[in-house]
Amino acid sequence: MSLVRPDDDLRVGGEIDAYCTKCRLTTNHRIVAFDGDKIKKVICLTCQSQHVFRLAPAKKKENPDEPAAAKTARVPKEPKEPKPRTPRPPRESKLQAKKTPQDDIEASKRAWQERKETLGSGPLVPYTISGSFEAGQAIDHAHFGVGFILRVIQPNKIEVQFENTVKTLIMLEAQV
Numbered sequence: 001m002s003l004v005r006p007d008d009d010l011r012v013g014g015e016i017d018a019y020c021t022k023c024r025l026t027t028n029h030r031i032v033a034f035d036g037d038k039i040k041k042v043i044c045l046t047c048q049s050q051h052v053f054r055l056a057p058a059k060k061k062e063n064p065d066e067p068a069a070a071k072t073a074r075v076p077k078e079p080k081e082p083k084p085r086t087p088r089p090p091r092e093s094k095l096q097a098k099k100t101p102q103d104d105i106e107a108s109k110r111a112w113q114e115r116k117e118t119l120g121s122g123p124l125v126p127y128t129i130s131g132s133f134e135a136g137q138a139i140d141h142a143h144f145g146v147g148f149i150l151r152v153i154q155p156n157k158i159e160v161q162f163e164n165t166v167k168t169l170i171m172l173e174a175q176v
């Protein structure tokens, strides 16, 4: 390692730019000792510390950067993994399970049509306000048409399924 000697300042007591290990900067140094024609020791004029002459920072400096970069590259990966665990499917299945009113109407119609088919040409009991009915009976309503009594709510109150609707019909008080 030979140094260029641009001027007479390269002598003990002369000043030179060098890397200071304490300041971690290239600062102005005063030459303290030579080893032949090579500068050996310098004193930093900024921090007054005496150390071996160095033009540039040691290679050590690059090392701390590498693991740090590798770390930051790895860190975002780990939190990503647990994310898919968040339970979303239950919400969707809940929506699917929920019946729309349209579904209810369709189901009701199908049930009515099935009953109508099994009834065949069997007798229909005409609905009258003074009649008495029981669950399962098929009735013929003047306005709603053929209906099936789903249940007897009260002796004078029945729930009837017609083709497009379910109605609660009321009769006169049953005469005992």
Ligand SMILES: [Zn+2]
Pocket: 020, 021, 022, 023, 024, 027, 044, 045, 046, 047, 048, 049
């Ligand atoms: Zn220094």
